[in-house]
Amino acid sequence: MSELDPAAFAGVRTGVLQAGEWVSLTDPKGHRKSLLLEPGKTFHTTRGGLAHDDVIGQPEGVVVSTVGGLDYMVFRPLLNEFIVSMPRKAAIIYPKDAAQILMRADVFPGARVLEAGVGSGGLSLALLRAIGPTGRLHSYERRSEFAEVAIANVDQFVGGRHPAWTITIGDLAEVIADEPVDRAILDMLAPWDCLAAVADVLVPGGILCCYVATTTQMGRVMDTVRAHGGFTEPKASEVSVRDWHAEGLAIRPGHGTTAHTGFLVLTRRLAPGVEAPMRKRRPAPGAYGADYVGPVPRNVRAEHLQASRQRAEEAG
Numbered sequence: 001m002s003e004l005d006p007a008a009f010a011g012v013r014t015g016v017l018q019a020g021e022w023v024s025l026t027d028p029k030g031h032r033k034s035l036l037l038e039p040g041k042t043f044h045t046t047r048g049g050l051a052h053d054d055v056i057g058q059p060e061g062v063v064v065s066t067v068g069g070l071d072y073m074v075f076r077p078l079l080n081e082f083i084v085s086m087p088r089k090a091a092i093i094y095p096k097d098a099a100q101i102l103m104r105a106d107v108f109p110g111a112r113v114l115e116a117g118v119g120s121g122g123l124s125l126a127l128l129r130a131i132g133p134t135g136r137l138h139s140y141e142r143r144s145e146f147a148e149v150a151i152a153n154v155d156q157f158v159g160g161r162h163p164a165w166t167i168t169i170g171d172l173a174e175v176i177a178d179e180p181v182d183r184a185i186l187d188m189l190a191p192w193d194c195l196a197a198v199a200d201v202l203v204p205g206g207i208l209c210c211y212v213a214t215t216t217q218m219g220r221v222m223d224t225v226r227a228h229g230g231f232t233e234p235k236a237s238e239v240s241v242r243d244w245h246a247e248g249l250a251i252r253p254g255h256g257t258t259a260h261t262g263f264l265v266l267t268r269r270l271a272p273g274v275e276a277p278m279r280k281r282r283p284a285p286g287a288y289g290a291d292y293v294g295p296v297p298r299n300v301r302a303e304h305l306q307a308s309r310q311r312a313e314e315a316g
Contacts, residue, residue: 004163006109006132011125011157013076019056022156024081025072034077034085045070079129079157083122086153090146092122093187093211094261096241102130104266105183105209112180114201115139116172116194117187117211121150127185128154128162138177139167173197187211192224192295199230202269210265218263219294225267226297229275234267289313 017023017037025033025043035043037056042049048068055064055074065071077085080095093101101123107113107130118124118141127137141147147167155161168175172186172194183206184198191210202208208231210221218236225234239261243254270276278298288296290313 004133009133009158009162009164010129011079011082011159016057016059017055017062017074017076019052022077022082023055024075024077025050026075027070027072032081032085033072079125082157083125086120086122086156087149088120088122088153089149090119090143092120094122094258095126096239096258097211097261097264098123098126100237100239100264101185101209101211102126104264105185105207107131107183110134111182112136113138114176114181114184114198115187116185116191117141118150118167119146119187121153123185123187124150124154124165125157128158128165131164133163135164137162137165138179138181139165140172140175141167141169142171144169176201182206184208185211189217190220191217192221195221195224195228199228199269204269204271206269208267208269211262212265213262215263218265221265223297224295225265226276227295229298230270231267232270232276233279234265236263236265238263 013021019037019039021037023035023037025035033043035052035055037052039053039056041052043052045066045068047070048066050064050066050072055062058064058074060075062074063071064074083092083095083098101107107127109130109132111131112135113127113131115124115127115137116139118139124137124139131137139150141150147169151167154165168177172188176194176197179201180203181201182203184202186194186198186209188194191212198208208225212218212221222234222236225231241258243256245252245254275298288300
């Protein structure tokens with residue numbers, strides 16, 4: 001295997017289960033437990049103990065039982081399972097949104113990616129798997145305690161430090177590295193504050209993705225992108241996932257529906273010195289009324305802005 005073989009840093013292992021590996025134990029009710037296999041140790045449950053030695057050396061997919069007769073299926077954890085169950089101090093980007101980011105931001109092997117707001121490392125793991133050991137992920141986190149958790153989670157899943165990953169503590173706008181990036185992913189409260197700094201390092205054609213929780217944040221970042229002028233018209237979306245139950249004639253939506261978790265705002269960087277063509281349309285009534293305090297997009301003409309504010313005052 002090559003020293004930079006992607007399989008060596010993907011967190012995927014095959015063959016029999018070995019000591020020092022993490023496994024997932026799933027009971028008949030679907031409850032899952034994580035277990036670090038250690039020779040001679042015992043996993044204790046309300047239905048008796050389960051010896052680690054009964055698992056070590058077995059193939060994945062084996063069923064083992066406690067002394068009290070409780071059966072567990074044993075598998076190595078999948079990336080999405082690990083992300084939702086790993087230790088955390090900060091909220092994570094869930095797998096459903098991470099999958100959309102990887103696809104819609106077109107993250108590719110060898111890509112140079114900037115990530116701001118590393119949190120607990122959930123998205124970092126997904127990005128590292130996508131870019132492989134020949135890419136580069138430069139993550140920024142303002143809080144050192146969050147970064148420590150993220151490093152521990154990534155190291156645990158990968159099995160050591162990933163060669164493509166660098167993490168910097170500090171405010172992105174102040175400590176951003178002067179190096180070109182192909183993709184930028186911002187998961188923070190005020191991504192608009194860092195837009196100019198990111199624009200300086202994002203290559204022409206590069207993709208910016210902002211992950212925000214509220215409609216207010218979504219609107220502010222989209223208007224800031226428009227006002228900047230060096231990006232394409234931003235697009236916003238959210239992702240919902242609905243499980244289904246199917247058993248005989250009983251077919252219905254499941255109880256595990258995951259609705260809103262955040263909004264994705266995506267845009268592409270234009271060439272140096274190029275500004276996006278003006279979109280000649282009037283803003284929606286009241287869009288930029290007297291109460292609006294954010295940036296005004298370049299396509300909003302002064303006369304349209306004045307008329308919008310006048311209509312808002314008359315309606316109020």
